[in-house]
Amino acid sequence: MILLRPSKKSVKSILILFVLWFIPWVFLLYTGILVYFPYHKDGKSRFIRITGPVASWFGGDWASWKQIPNACKRSLVIAEDDQFYHHHGISIESIKESIEVNWRYKRILQGGSTITQQLVKNAFLSRDKSYIRKIREIIGALLADLTMSKDFQILWYLNIVEYGPKVYGIKAAARYYYHKDVRYLRTKECVALITVLPSPIRLGNSIKRGSYSERFLRRYNRILPYF
Template sequence: MKVFSTSFWFIKLPLFCFVAFILWFIPWVFLLYSGLLIYFPYESDGKSRYIRITGPVVSVFSPQSWSSYNEIPKTCKAALIAAEDNRFYQHKGVDFESLKMSFITNQKIGKKKRGGSTITQQLVKNAFLSRKKSYLRKSREIMGAFILDGIMLKDQQLEWYFNVVEFGPKIYGLENAAQKYFNTEAKRLTPSQCIALVAIIPSPKKWNQSLVTQKPTSFFVQRYKKILNTIQKMGILNNKDLVIARNYEAIKGKEQLDNALLNKTKLPDNTIKTIEGVEDFDENDEDENSEDY
């Protein structure tokens, strides 16, 4: 039987442990000093707020504009997963299959158009990375996604995503988007409104015109239908919901859904966690939130 030498125990093993510690420690420092984990309530003028520091940017959210996971409609969550990351509950923050396909696509068209970002990667990017397209930024995004997925539950990631993502010029978070476009609370969004909001996420400053003008473009309608069809495959909506969701007047808010409708639809807790095989969407426009490579 081989016996480890004295040099192994006194030199190599401590060195190995030191290197392992550094490799574990640096990513935590990266997250802490990036500001992603600096998130706490504070008192100012007698009002409680939430503060999130992202590098040089300080974002302040009032309790009224922050939607908890349970307040976010299930259709919104399902639509996001269907449109942006259909393997969200299977991967560990990064979907290498999607990255491989994005690399092949970028090589074919000769430019960095598709990024293959998961919801976790998008959250990392929106939280503290720049919008500049580069492979260096992508590598930082991937590293941050691995770490974030290890310290934050998937449901927490969805909650944070819906509260920090941009839905239009200076419109951040689902609650603000619901108020801006539909004059309602996030928790009262109808299925059609959820799908419409998720549909504009990749490029909200451009695609939000379909909601602002109430004249959806052909591309918006196509994307809306793709998301709706995918959700239908997932079994999230009942027949009544589907009829309403297919009615574009419902998007404009002219037809209101019974507030208790979604509560009457009994769904398994893991309904949106077992959706392998749903279709991906091909982005054909430069984006701001999701596939920014």
């Protein structure tokens, strides 16, 4: 039996593919460690200090953990991932359920994403729906959960997600919708801000108009009874 040795070209191609796949996750791990450093007195993490001009262009400063009302943090967990403090970045049950739904309909309808997965997606990945991106999201979530505390994941999430048209971060959202500092948000206002997250443009219009869509009210009324 003659064993064929892989050509130098094929070995080189494999190495290139491995590097292209591996480097983004090294970057993610490094960034996770970087942003976990203690905050400065002004409340900005090193990550935000490094990306300050970009963060400012998107509409907001970094809100510290103490500045964000507990109602906003609790609302996020209630609405998006009620097992957040009990898993390691991913939910096996949710992934199984999403696979079953997507297999049944032969397309990606359900993501089964935890807060950690959503954080990775918003911070590092594109928004296209593909199985490759989902795999990267899962790997990234596992790494993120290893490098960040749960509370810091909540903090980072609330500071980078979109709440309306070019409104990024809960500090900017508090000003945009309620014309106040994030520290003074009331419970119902926190619930409303978390309510808009799945579709910030459409659902955010409900707050702006003061006329609430059925979809907004359904999600809002699911969160509010927990307070």
